[in-house]
Amino acid sequence: MANLTWLYAKAALTGFTRRGSELPGTSPAAEVVVDPGRLARYGRVCGFGVRDELPITYPHVLGFPLQVALMTGPGFPFPLPGLVHVANRITRTRPLLVGEPLSLRVEAVDLRPHERGRQFDVVTTAAVDGEEVWVDVSTYLRRDGGVGGGSGGERGDGHGDGGRGDDERGGGRGDGGQAGGGRAGGERAGAPEPTAVWRVPADTGRRYAEVSGDRNPIHLHALTARAFGFPRAIAHGMWSKARCVAAFEGRLPDACEVDVRFKAPLALPGRVGFSTTPTGSGWRFALWSRKPHLEGLISG
Structure with missing residues (x-):
């Protein structure tokens, strides 16, 4: 797997020279075996219990180095x-088990216009014995x-107050809240009645970075987040998704889809x-x- 420290350094050094209008091809496949210790740490950070079944969000963490390698590699058009x-x-078509070796592949697809710029999808697939079981x-x-209007989808600001986008790769002020390709939920007039109230500690970004490898500075400390326009560190979007999914643990259908849109950032604590x-x-769900x-x- 790729060295994420080197890839982040590479992104900082070469990103500002990137220009283009085409996406690169598919990454080579990587064979991955789950480390039970790392999985247990991920579960503690995100709220999952110890089970033989992988949380549906966990293969995203396994594929993250491939995603970063693709987006910092030759031919990728954006910093x-x-x-x-x-x-x-x-x-997923079925639950994945801890002991199953996974074959992971990543590709960037569907570069399309958006009223605030351009959108694209990074697709990660996991196969077991040649059968694709997770996307x-x-x-x-x-x-x-x-x-000019963006045929790629919905409004990009997403937040009624014009807030920053939830999860940026490496910082900068964001204003893309809704996904043109996302289908989850609709706009709500006000906050729904909570099923639960969660306190999110100040070190959540650092703890998730340790288990995910995503050490984007906007998630780690207030000082590094301020350098990119955020007054405080913000939670990873994929931590927020995993924490929500953990609340449904044991209730997800074997074959299911979990679709989210990241809205305003969650400041820490x-x-x-x-x-x-x-x-x-x-279910519909929200934070x-x-x-x-x-x-x-x-x-399902």
Whole structure:
């Protein structure tokens, strides 16, 4: 697997020279075996129990080095700093087990216009014995002044107060909240009644970085976050998603999809309300404080 420390340094040194209008091809496959110790640490950070079944969000962590390698490699058109992670959709055909070797592959696809720039998807797939069993689609926004209306989807600001986008690769001010490709939830007039209230400690970003490898400075300390325009460190978007999914542990269908849109950033430390609403085939869920941080949909 790629060395993430080197890749982040490479992104800082070479990113500002990147220009282009085409996405690179698919990454080589990587064979991965789950480390039970790392998985247990991930579970403690995100709220999962100890089970033989992998949390549906965990292969995203396993594929993260491949994702960064692709986005810092030859031919990638955008600098890593400033990319806004606006949505994530994970689909599995069956649960993955801790002892199963996974074959992971990553590709960047569907570069499309957005009213605030351009969007694209980073697709990570996991196969077992040649059978694709898990697919992760992360939608990113590259802000560049817009391209006139954007056929790629919905409004990019996403937050009623014009806040920053939730999860940026390397910093900068973001304003992409909703994903053009995301399908989770709809706009709400006000905060829903919480099912639970969670306190999110100040070290959440550092703890998640240790288990995920995502050491983006906007998540680690207030000092490093301020250098990129955030008054405090913010939680990783994928931590927020995992924490929500952990609340449904043991209740997800074997074959299911978990689709989220990242909204306003969750400043650390924080206090958020988690809400759920049953649907015909699953649940809608959300994280709120004064404004929405995440809205999602589980469907079977």
